[in-house]
Amino acid sequence: MIEELIDRAAAEDDSAIEELTVIADSDPEKLAPYLGSLLDRDVLWPGKLYRAADADVVRRVVERIDGGGTPDRLNHLLIILAHTAHPLAESAMRRWSTHPPAGADKLYVGVLDYAREGGWTVGPDGRRRDLCGGTAYLWMMREAPRRADGGTCPWCTSPLWIAAELDTADPAVGAALAHTGWSGRLVIETCHFCACYATLYSQVTPAGTTAWWAGNTRPDYLGSLEAEDPPSLTPIPGAVRHSPYQASAWDRGGSTMGGRPDWIQDAEHPDCPGCGQPMDYVGLIGGADLDEYGEGAYYLHLHQPCGFAAVNYQQS
Ligand SMILES: [Zn+2]
Ligand SMILES: [Zn+2]
Structure with missing residues (x-):
């Protein structure tokens, strides 16, 4: 059923994207096994679909940004990383805040400010702080x-x-x-x-x-x-x-x-x-x-x- 939704989402079927979003809100882990294929199919929006991304998927997103081949997708890719809140995403975003990736000159906010899309921030003491609760x-x-x-x-x-x-x-x-x-x-x-x-x-x-x-x-x-x-x-x-x-x-x-x-x-x-x-x-x-x-x-x-x-x- 999720495979079928991903097929439809890749064909820009809005109702399929909406259904995937409902799953991401109610039970994000359910999408985890499919996020690699979602990335393969270039369904990058909304970024919250990737909440439960594992290290493998996060690493692939980071490599895609580092590769610099799709600077026009940087905004979407950073929002995905923010939603994963994964330690690998965090360390890449810290690195890019001083060494901006290709496409960063077109962003409206700094790379690390994207963290707020995922409900976290890096404080002046350099420590990560979650802005939202888990319950x-x-x-x-x-x-x-x-x-x-x-x-x-x-x-x-x-x-x-x-x-x-x-x-x-x-x-x-x-x-x-x-x-x-x-x-x-x-x-x-x-x-x-x-x-x-x-x-x-x-x-x-x-x-x-x-x-x-x-x-x-x-x-x-x-x-x-x-x-x-x-x-x-x-x-x-x-x-x-x-x-x-x-x-x-x-x-x-x-x-x-x-x-x-x-x-x-x-x-x-x-x-x-x-x-x-x-x-x-x-x-x-x-x-x-x-x-x-x-x-x-x-x-x-x-x-x-x-x-x-x-x-x-x-x-x-
Ligand atoms: Zn205060
Ligand atoms: Zn008033």
Whole structure:
């Protein structure tokens, strides 16, 4: 069945690629024995198909980049390597960051910045850091009456929206946030409207306090704005997901705490205002779960050492 999908994918059948993507999200290991043949057939997109690539496949991708024969495919090949997060991929990407491969002059970001597509980064200390967790839970929406003492957005005066109210005392929350190092309560408050136009940062503490960050920069093109009511919903953790890759930014029921983000556009792990390093990923709330006609997705982030949370938004 997978062989047949690969045949169709090689003939640029979008529905076959979609089916392979569903397998890559729900059970990536299932594709592992077939990734060599996928590479042979030059099916390089989407890169997440290669999540479970073994050393052999990773080595072949690295050799193809080093060979320099297809510099126009460098972008796709680097995204594949980022998704594998394999040590061989990491060491090649480190090497190329100082000795760029053929085609690197056409890239929009540095070779090592591609790591973020796979949810990891190399810190200033030279050590690798995973930005995402290995365990994911369904996020279910529940009605949340607005707090009488709630703040308003300094830009548009809308009441702020509690995008998440978490406590690591809940074992599910503790597991989903383990990679962040957070311990205690975590309230992530944002403006549901302005977050669609700029990454909004807040300062948070394990006591559950949250405050709008004074350094948030309003985009010039946001003119005068009218207040809008935020969603009346806030997420609560549900069942554990079968794999950490099952968030969906598109489908109803796709909202997910922990695991890996389903980016609609390129990966966008925001940089922490405190230290400049990419923040850890917390979860995704799909527009489809907030509103019948909702679209796009809100992505939640945290940097525990600096006490910053962030919310950004993507749509197609
Ligand atoms: Zn606002
Ligand atoms: Zn920081």
